[in-house]
Structure formats: structure tokens, C-alpha cells
Amino acid sequence: MASSLHEAPASATRRFAEDLRQRSDTALVALLRARGDLAVPSPATLRSLAARASSHTSLERALAQVDALVLQVVEAVTAVGELRRAQVAHVVGAAHGAEASSAVSQQIDQALDVALTAALVWDDDGVLRPSPGLEEVFGHYPAGLGPVVQDRASDTGQDLAELLRETPPEQRAVLDALAWGPPAGRVPPGGTRQRAAVDALVAHGLLTRADAQHVLLTREVGLALRDGRTHRTPALRPEPAGHDVAAETVAAESASAALELVRRVSVLRSAWADDPPRVLRSGGLGVRDLRRLAAVLECDEPEAAFVAETAVQAGLIGDDGEVEPSFVALDEVWSELDDAARWAVLARAWAVSPRTPWRVGTRDEGGMLRSALSPDLERGWVPRLRGAVLRVLGGSARALSPDDVVAALTWEAPRNAPPETAVRGLLSEAASLGVTGAGAMSPPGRAVLAAMHRDPVAASGAASRERGDRAGAGGDRAGHRPPPASGADPLAEALRAVLPEEVDEMLLQGDLTGVVPGRPSRALASLVEFAADTESRGAATTVRFSAASVTRALDRGRSAEDLLAALARHSPVPVPQPLEYLVRDTARRHGAVRVGVASSYLRAADEATLAGLERDPALAHLGLFRLAPTVLAATAPPALLHETLRERGIVSALEGPDRKVLDVRHRREGHGPGRPAPSGAASRAGRGRGASVTGPPVRSEPDLSALVAELRVGGHATTPASPRSRDGMESPSSPASDTDSGTQPHADGLALLREAVRDGLLVRVDMVGAAGKLEQRTLRPLRLEGGRLRALDPARDAELTVAVHRIARVAAPDDAS
Numbered sequence: 001m002a003s004s005l006h007e008a009p010a011s012a013t014r015r016f017a018e019d020l021r022q023r024s025d026t027a028l029v030a031l032l033r034a035r036g037d038l039a040v041p042s043p044a045t046l047r048s049l050a051a052r053a054s055s056h057t058s059l060e061r062a063l064a065q066v067d068a069l070v071l072q073v074v075e076a077v078t079a080v081g082e083l084r085r086a087q088v089a090h091v092v093g094a095a096h097g098a099e100a101s102s103a104v105s106q107q108i109d110q111a112l113d114v115a116l117t118a119a120l121v122w123d124d125d126g127v128l129r130p131s132p133g134l135e136e137v138f139g140h141y142p143a144g145l146g147p148v149v150q151d152r153a154s155d156t157g158q159d160l161a162e163l164l165r166e167t168p169p170e171q172r173a174v175l176d177a178l179a180w181g182p183p184a185g186r187v188p189p190g191g192t193r194q195r196a197a198v199d200a201l202v203a204h205g206l207l208t209r210a211d212a213q214h215v216l217l218t219r220e221v222g223l224a225l226r227d228g229r230t231h232r233t234p235a236l237r238p239e240p241a242g243h244d245v246a247a248e249t250v251a252a253e254s255a256s257a258a259l260e261l262v263r264r265v266s267v268l269r270s271a272w273a274d275d276p277p278r279v280l281r282s283g284g285l286g287v288r289d290l291r292r293l294a295a296v297l298e299c300d301e302p303e304a305a306f307v308a309e310t311a312v313q314a315g316l317i318g319d320d321g322e323v324e325p326s327f328v329a330l331d332e333v334w335s336e337l338d339d340a341a342r343w344a345v346l347a348r349a350w351a352v353s354p355r356t357p358w359r360v361g362t363r364d365e366g367g368m369l370r371s372a373l374s375p376d377l378e379r380g381w382v383p384r385l386r387g388a389v390l391r392v393l394g395g396s397a398r399a400l401s402p403d404d405v406v407a408a409l410t411w412e413a414p415r416n417a418p419p420e421t422a423v424r425g426l427l428s429e430a431a432s433l434g435v436t437g438a439g440a441m442s443p444p445g446r447a448v449l450a451a452m453h454r455d456p457v458a459a460s461g462a463a464s465r466e467r468g469d470r471a472g473a474g475g476d477r478a479g480h481r482p483p484p485a486s487g488a489d490p491l492a493e494a495l496r497a498v499l500p501e502e503v504d505e506m507l508l509q510g511d512l513t514g515v516v517p518g519r520p521s522r523a524l525a526s527l528v529e530f531a532a533d534t535e536s537r538g539a540a541t542t543v544r545f546s547a548a549s550v551t552r553a554l555d556r557g558r559s560a561e562d563l564l565a566a567l568a569r570h571s572p573v574p575v576p577q578p579l580e581y582l583v584r585d586t587a588r589r590h591g592a593v594r595v596g597v598a599s600s601y602l603r604a605a606d607e608a609t610l611a612g613l614e615r616d617p618a619l620a621h622l623g624l625f626r627l628a629p630t631v632l633a634a635t636a637p638p639a640l641l642h643e644t645l646r647e648r649g650i651v652s653a654l655e656g657p658d659r660k661v662l663d664v665r666h667r668r669e670g671h672g673p674g675r676p677a678p679s680g681a682a683s684r685a686g687r688g689r690g691a692s693v694t695g696p697p698v699r700s701e702p703d704l705s706a707l708v709a710e711l712r713v714g715g716h717a718t719t720p721a722s723p724r725s726r727d728g729m730e731s732p733s734s735p736a737s738d739t740d741s742g743t744q745p746h747a748d749g750l751a752l753l754r755e756a757v758r759d760g761l762l763v764r765v766d767m768v769g770a771a772g773k774l775e776q777r778t779l780r781p782l783r784l785e786g787g788r789l790r791a792l793d794p795a796r797d798a799e800l801t802v803a804v805h806r807i808a809r810v811a812a813p814d815d816a817s
Contacts, residue, residue, distance in 0.1 A: 013132045013759050017050035019122045027117070028708045034118040035062050039707060046711050047812060048748035053119050054132040055751040062118055063137065064416035068235035069111040071414055072143075074120045076230040078130040079142040079219065085128065088112055093231040107236055133758060143230040144181020149208050149218040160224050163204060170197040175206065175217065179225040180232065183217040184210060235414075238407050242398030245438045250399075251498040254442030258434030258495055259519065262342045264297045264307045266529065269316060269329040271296045276326035279319055284374030285327065290360075305360040305372040306429055312373060314349035327373070338522055340499065343434070344491035347444070350433055351452050354382045358425025382426075385409075385418050389426045390435070390449045399439030402427055434495070447494035506543075508567065510576045516541040524570050530556055531563060545579055550586040560587035598633035600641045602652075605630060619644065749810040753789060756781040756812075762794070766809040767802055774808065 023031070032039045037058055043049040052058055063071060069092075076091045077083055083091060089108045112128075115121040120131050140147060167175065174197055178185055188194035198215060201207040207215045223230070277289035285293075285308060294304035311317040312327075320328045334342060356379055360372045370376055392408045393400060402424045410417040430436045435445035503518035506528070517540045520528060528534070531553040532543035553563055560583050567575050567583075604610050607629050614624050614632055622644060623635030634641050638654060645652040654662045756763045762780050769775040779791035782799070790801045 012129065013050075013054065013755060013761065015124060016054060016119075016122055016129075016132050017047055019124070020050045020053070020119065021046050025705065025708050025712070028711070029704045030117050031119055032704045032707065034114075037061055039704060042707055043711065044748050048752065049711060051751040051755045052748060055754055056133055056136060058751075059120070059131065059133050059137045060415075062120060064413060066114065066118070066120070066413070066415075067111070067237070068411045068414045069107060069237070070114045070120075072231050072235050073108065073111045074115050074130065074134065075138060075143045077115075077121050077128050078134045078138055079145050079230050080223070081129075082124075083128045084126060085109075085112065088128070089234075091228060091230050093229050093233040104234060104236065108234060132755070136758065141181060141183055144183065145219045145222045145230065146178075146183030146216045147208075147219060149220075160220065163206070164221075164224060167201075167206070168197075170194070171201050171206075174198060174201060175221070175225055178217040179222060181222075183219075183222055185215050185217075187213050187215055235411065238411050240392075240396060240398075240400050240404035240408060242396055242400045242404060243439075245399045245440050250437035250440045250442050253437030254434040254444055255437075255495070255498045255500065256434075257432055257437070258343045258444065259339060259499070261307065261310070261346060261433055262339050263525075264299070265311050265314075265316060265342070265346065266334075267297055268293065268307055268311055269334070270529070272317065272327055273329045276320070276328045279325040279327060280371060280374075282371065282374055282376075284371030284376075287369070287371065290372050302358065302360065302428075303432060306357045306432055308372050309353070309355050309357040309377075310346050310350055310433075313353045313355065314345050316345075339519075340492040340495040341489065343444075343495050344489050347433060347435070347448050347491050348451070350429065351386070351448055352383055353386075354378045354380055356382060356422070356425065358421065358428065382422075385422060386426050387449075387452055388412070388418070389423060390430070390441070390445065390452070393430070393436060393441040394446060394449050396441075401439065443498055444491065444494040447491050451491060504570060505572055506567075506570045508571045508573065508576055508579060510578055512545045512576075512579055512582060514543045514545070514571075516543070527566050527570065530558075531567075545582060547582065547586050550583055551590060554587060554590045560584050563587075596633075597635065599636060600634045600638040601627070602632040602634060602641065602645075603630055619648075749807060750784075750804070752810040752812065753781050753784050756810075757784050761812060764811045765791075765802075765807055768806045768808065 020028070020031075031053075035053070035058065038049060038052055043052055063074070066074070072092045073088060076088065080091060089105050092108060094104050094108060112121070116123065120134070121128050122131065123129075135142070164172075164175070170193060174185070174194070185198075187198055198207065202209060202215060206218075206221050208218055210216045217225075271293070277285060277293075280286055290301055290304055290308075293308065294301045297304050297307060299307075308317065316329065316331055316334055317327055318330045319325045334345070337345070356377045357372070359370050359377055362370050364370055364376060388409055389405060392405050402420075405427065406418075406420050406423050409423060427436070430445065431439075434442060435448055436442055437445075441449075500519050502521045503516065504521045504524055505517075506520075506524060507515040507517065509515070513535070514528075514532065516524065516528065520541070528541070528543055532545050532549050534541060534543050536542045550563070554560075558566075563583055564575055564580060567579070602610065602613070602624070610626070610630065610632050613619060614626055621636070622641055624632050625634075627633050636644075642652055642654045656662050752763060755761065760780065762778055764776060765779050766774055766776050777793060778795065779793055779800075781789055781791045783790045784804075787804050788801055789804055789807065790799065792799055
């Protein structure tokens with residue numbers, strides 16, 4: 001099977017390009033869909049497409065997207081060199097005969113089809129061959145097999161098998177130790193029996209010397225020792241063990257977590273409305289502020305960081321935009337929503353969030369502590385990984401452990417396995433949000449997963465963090481996407497289906513406590529939040545009334561009568577006398593000393609003059625109110641009050657705190673009345689809060705079909721010249737060949753040069769010479785690095801080095817050999 005490993009690279013490359021050219025339009029569209037990087041930027045010709053598909057960067061990206069079984073198939077074809085479809089199952093480790101189930105064979109066939117579609121493997125008249133460049137990508141030892149050595153070219157397979165059977169036990173032990181890789185071994189010290197065994201194996205050609213201290217097991221011998229297999233067993237899709245959980249338990253756990261998150265966000269908004277924390281210069285939340293928030297929310301600091309991050313992503317908390325910024329509550333619509341609708345707001349924000357709250361408290365590369373709400377916590381890959389985690393959970397009817405999810409995701413992309421800490425962090429967030437319950441996907445979680453599949457923003461992971469961008473895309477003031485136009489919000493409805501019934505009564509007791517026997521209604525929850533302190537939660541909630549809690553309710557504008565009436569409405573028994581006394585006594589002391597807001601004042605000796613100003617409707621915008629017979633206060637700034645009185649013909653004077661008259665000649669300079677001061681948010685625009693970076697645009701099916709049609713006719717004849725990049729290869733005056741018309745994309749030229757370096761091909765290069773004129777030369781590239789190409793010019797029998805940015809076009813001439 002290894003005979004084709006010695007095929008000329010140039011021949012294999014040309015035949016690979018010919019294979020792509022002979023594919024149907026449907027197959028080419030499937031290739032571009034499977035490997036999106038091949039279509040961005042658009043290749044000029046099918047030859048350019050083949051060069052790009054076999055480039056190291058594109059192959060690495062393609063292998064990072066395939067699962068473990070596809071990777072095994074590609075690795076097997078690369079290691080063996082040529083295979084027929086019927087041999088693949090055995091080579092990747094499937095058992096023979098009755099032990100080989102049809103299900104295993106079917107999975108291997110499907111994996112091979114994926115590899116063929118993605119042009120990682122191609123069919124050469126019934127013989128499977130690897131894409132050019134895969135040997136370099138897999139390294140020296142694909143599948144743990146050693147290098148190809150031609151010293152045993154005269155041996156037949158039977159000779160090798162017989163030689164292995166006759167190998168003495170000591171020598172066979174050495175071979176068995178290297179058989180499944182790595183194939184390199186260290187030479188034992190001289191004069192020992194192990195050294196004699198190694199020397200004998202080298203003499204028989206079963207080992208080859210890498211250097212004076214190391215030997216290698218050749219690929220041919222390794223395959224013979226493995227019975228022609230590249231892998232012990234096929235890497236089939238793992239079946240997570242998991243454990244069964246009752247549906248009622250999942251729903252109850254999910255509902256409890258969802259309600260708790262909604263409650264904590266409400267508490268957060270209330271706490272930061274009263275005492276907003278400052279925004280750090282780095283854009284995050286201070287450690288002390290996070291610690292205080294955790295105490296208020298009655299949770300640990302990681303959970304508090306998640307609550308704050310979710311609230312910010314939902315547009316419920318934000319930077320107030322002042323010169324000394326603080327985090328404040330935004331979006332008053334929140335107070336008008338019920339629990340299910342509030343949860344839907346949070347769930348939608350979490351589904352597209354690029355944030356990594358689980359890293360709060362860890363240190364970055366510079367040793368600095370990562371803070372909550374810091375811009376450094378954003379990562380563009382998070383939405384994609386979140387979708388993958390939920391997809392794994394949603395594909396199982398059982399509760400999965402974090403290890404089960406990590407194993408499934410690692411199988412799906414073994415060369416791009418996600419960090420275990422990230423998976424565990426997302427699973428913890430899903431549990432806190434109620435997307436999972438008792439480790440299993442909950443009904444609300446399945447609604448979130450379905451919404452992520454429907455929403456292209458969530459699917460691409462390109463959700464913007466700017467509230468203005470989200471509002472422009474159809475979001476509301478909170479920045480979240482509205483429910484479908486049909487009226488019913490599927491996320492809110494999914495949560496309502498698992499929520500317990502609301503209760504609207506509270507059992508008041510004489511010891512100033514109350515018991516809410518279930519999930520409180522919106523009105524009752526608001527009353528409890530403002531007028532009482534929670535002592536315990538569970539199936540029932542126990543609260544306690546105190547002077548501080550009653551004062552909190554009075555501070556929000558409620559009178560003693562209003563508060564007692566609200567308590568009476570929600571209590572099946574009369575309000576206990578101790579609680580009534582507490583409310584009335586607290587209200588009597590509340591407001592004995594009052595603090596108000598005034599921006600300026602107006603004083604005059606004539607009380608009649610002030611009375612006329614106070615009652616003048618034209619001055620209502622100044623907010624005048626009487627503090628004393630000769631003093632009026634105003635909500636308007638002093639400068640505006642002064643100028644308005646001057647306009648009315650009243651010769652007023654502007655005085656300072658020391659009651660001395662101020663010089664007002666320069667008051668109109670800077671930020672005068674009627675001219676708003678610059679917003680702190682605008683002055684700090686972009687300070688760690690820029691829009692999220694998105695990847696290359698995803699082409700639609702019609703776009704890919706049109707691209708394939710253009711490639712069929714020889715390229716983009718009407719493609720406009722794009723600006724020259726720093727090391728670009730474009731020139732408006734470069735001549736067009738029969739197969740390459742228009743401007744050649746930079747990536748295509750580099751791909752062709754790398755292919756030529758790898759396979760020793762001749763290429764035609766159009767480059768700008770020393771005199772500034774375009775020259776066309778046929779070269780054999782030798783090395784491409786550091787922005788320079790070193791190549792051999794056969795016509796002049798000389799080497800030259802040229803800067804890449806001076807190369808306008810690269811093509812493979814038909815007469816090159």
C-alpha cells in the first residue's frame with residue numbers, strides 16, 4: 001500500500017487540481033461551504049482554488065473543524081499513501097468479519113464522505129489520496145508512524161512478514177515498543193544486549209538510524225507490525241453515560257434557578273440605583289464593589305460576577321457616561337415585565353454574549369487580576385462554544401456531567417478542543433440561568449437553543465456589545481431582541497410552563513415577620529422587596545419588618561397609610577398591632593429633617609416682587625418655589641436664572657457662596673446656558689468598549705453558486721483592482737493569461753508560491769523590476785519567508801531574492817516541467 005508514497009509531489013499536485021476541476025458545480029459548492037476560508041477572498045481560478053485548498057493554513061483550519069473519526073480517516077490515507085474505499089475501515093482499526101458491525105462501517109463511510117467533500121482526501125480513479133500538503137501539516141510521524149525509507153524497496157511484503165516472524169524475542173520487544181508510536185527510540189549504551197538487538201535490527205533494515213543517538217521505526221515496518229492498521233480502534237462518537245433525572249425535577253430546578261436570577265438582577269439594579277459603584281479606569285468593577293455586591297445578592301463572588309455581566313449584556317446596567325463614570329440601572333421597561341418576560345430578556349442576552357465571567361479573579365499574562373465587567377473578558381469564540389455546549393446537552397435526554405460534555409466536544413474537534421475551564425464555566429452559567437436543571441437540558445433551555453438556531457446573530461457569534469447597534473437591529477431600550485411579531489414569546493412561554501402558580505397573600509405574624517407560601521405575584525414581590533428583609537427562601541419565603549425596611553419603603557414615596565393598606569390587601573388576617581405601630585412610628589419620625597434639590601436661589605428685600613415671580617406662568621420652567629418670605633429656590637442653574645430675569649427687565653446680580661457679586665463677562669464662554677456639556681460617554685468612546693470583531697462574511701448558497709460559475713469560465717474578468725496591501729501582489733497593469741484574468745488576490749499568489757516551494761514547481765512570476773517596469777520570468781521558488789521570495793531562475797542559471805510586495809501575479813505555466 002505504501003508504493004505511492006514515493007510519487008512525485010508535482011504530479012500529485014497537478015492531479016489534485018485536475019480532480020477539483022472535474023468536480024460538479026454542486027460538489028464545488030459543497031467544498032466551499034465546508035471550507036469557508038476558500039471563498040474569502042474569492043479565488044481567481046480553479047487552479048488558485050486548488051492551491052489555496054492545499055496550503056498549510058487552509059488545511060490546518062479544515063482539520064480543526066472535523067471530528068476525530070474524519071481525522072483518523074485523513075491521517076490513515078496520508079500515512080499509507082493510497083487506499084481503496086473497501087480498505088479504509090480496516091486501516092483505521094475496525095475489526096474484520098462478524099465483529100465489524102454495519103453501524104461502525106456506516107460511520108466510517110460517512111467520515112470518508114466528509115473528507116472527500118472537504119477535499120482533504122481525493123479519489124484518483126478509485127484510489128484515495130491525501131490532499132497535497134497534508135504530510136507537512138501532520139508532521140514527520142502521521143498516526144505515530146515513522147518516515148518512509150526506500151532502502152527496503154527490493155523487499156516484498158512476504159519477505160518482510162517472514163523476517164518479522166523470525167525476529168528473536170529481544171529484537172521483537174524493541175519493535176513492539178515502537179510499533180504504536182512514537183517511532184523514535186534512543187540507542188542503548190554500547191556493549192549491552194539491548195544495543196546488540198538494535199544493531200541487528202538496523203542491519204536487517206527494520207530500523208534506520210536518525211543520528212548517532214536515535215533510531216527510527218520505518219513506516220513500512222510499523223504498518224506491518226500493526227497488521228496494516230494506522231489506529232488501534234476507530235474513534236467512534238462517544239456515548240455519554242449520564243444519569244436519569246425525572247422531568248419534574250428538571251423543570252423544578254430550572255424554574256427555581258430562573259426566578260433566583262431574575263430576583264438577583266432586580267436586587268442588583270435597586271442596589272446600584274441607590275449606591276452606584278465607580279467604573280475602573282480599565283472599564284471594570286472594583287474588587288471591593290464585587291465583594292459588596294455578592295453580600296447584597298447573598299451569593300459567592302463568581303455568581304455575583306455572572307449576574308452583573310448578564311445584566312450589562314441585557315442593557316439593564318450600564319456606564320452613566322459621566323466624567324467620573326459609574327454603573328447605574330438603565331431601562332425602566334424592566335419594572336413593567338413579569339418574571340418570565342424578564343428571564344427571556346436575560347436569556348437572549350446570554351445566548352449571544354461574548355463574555356467570559358468565569359475568568360473573573362484570575363490573572364492575565366501580565367499578572368494583573370481580571371475584574372468583573374472588564375473589556376478583557378470578551379472573546380469572540382464564546383457564542384460558538386456556548387452553542388456547541390447546548391447542542392451536546394440538547395442531544396441527550398439524560399443529565400450529563402461536565403466530563404461528558406468535554407469528551408463530546410473534544411471528539412467533535414480534537415485539533416481544536418475547547419478549554420475545559422470554559423466548558424465548565426458555560427455549564428455553570430447555564431445552570432444559574434435555568435437553561436439546565438439537575439444537569440439536564442430543561443424545557444426553557446431547549447427554547448433558548450431553538451432561538452439560537454433561528455437567530456443568525458447568535459449562530460455567527462457576531463452580536464454587538466453596543467446598545468445602539470442592537471437597537472438599530474430591532475432591539476428595544478434594553479438592547480435585547482423583541483419577541484416574535486406573532487405576540488407570544490417562545491422563551492417566556494417555555495418558562496411559564498414550568499413555573500409554579502403565583503400566590504398573592506402573605507401571612508403576617510405578631511413578631512413582625514411574614515410568610516409568603518409560594519411564588520409571590522409581581523405586586524407582592526415589589527412590596528416585600530421594598531418594605532421587608534428576607535430571612536429565608538425555599539418553598540416558602542420568610543420576611544421580617546424593621547424600622548430600616550419600613551424607612552426604605554417610605555423613601556420610595558409610600559406613606560404610612562399606603563403601606564398599611566398594601567399589607568392589608570395581601571394579608572388574609574388584619575395587620576398585627578405591633579406591625580401597625582412600627583409603620584406609624586417610623587413614618588412619624590421619617591422626614592422630620594428634609595433634604596431637597598435646588599440648583600440656585602433668588603433673594604430680594606421686597607416680598608411682593610418674589611410673589612409675582614413665583615406665580616408667573618412664563619417662569620414655570622425655572623422651577624421656582626418659596627423657602628422663606630424673601631428667598632425663592634429654583635431647579636434651574638444660576639446662569640439660566642440670571643439671564644432669564646435680565647430678559648424680563650429685572651436687574652439681578654449673580655453672587656457666589658460668599659455673597660459677593662461675580663464677574664459675568666465671560667459666562668458665555670465654554671458651556672453656557674442652553675449648550676449641553678460634552679457627554680462623558682462620548683469623551684471616553686471606545687475606551688475598552690468597542691464593537692465586537694466578527695469573522696469573514698459567510699457567503700450564501702447563491703453567492704457560492706455564482707462564484708463556482710465564474711471559476712468555470714476562467715476567473716473574474718471584471719473584478720475591480722483593490723488597494724495594494726502592505727505585502728500585496730496586485731498591479732493594474734499586470735498581463736492577464738487565458739486562465740487568469742483580472743486582478744489576482746493576494747492570498748492566491750501566496751498559495752501558489754507556497755505550493756511551488758513545497759513541490760519544487762516552476763511558476764511564472766510577473767514582478768516589478770529594478771527599473772520600475774513589469775517583468776515576466778519563470779522561476780523555481782526555493783523559500784518564502786519574512787516577506788521575501790528566494791528563487792532559482794533556470795533561464796539565467798542564477799538565484800534571486802525579491803520582495804513579495806513587488807510581485808504582481810503568480811501562475812503555473814502550462815509548459816513548465
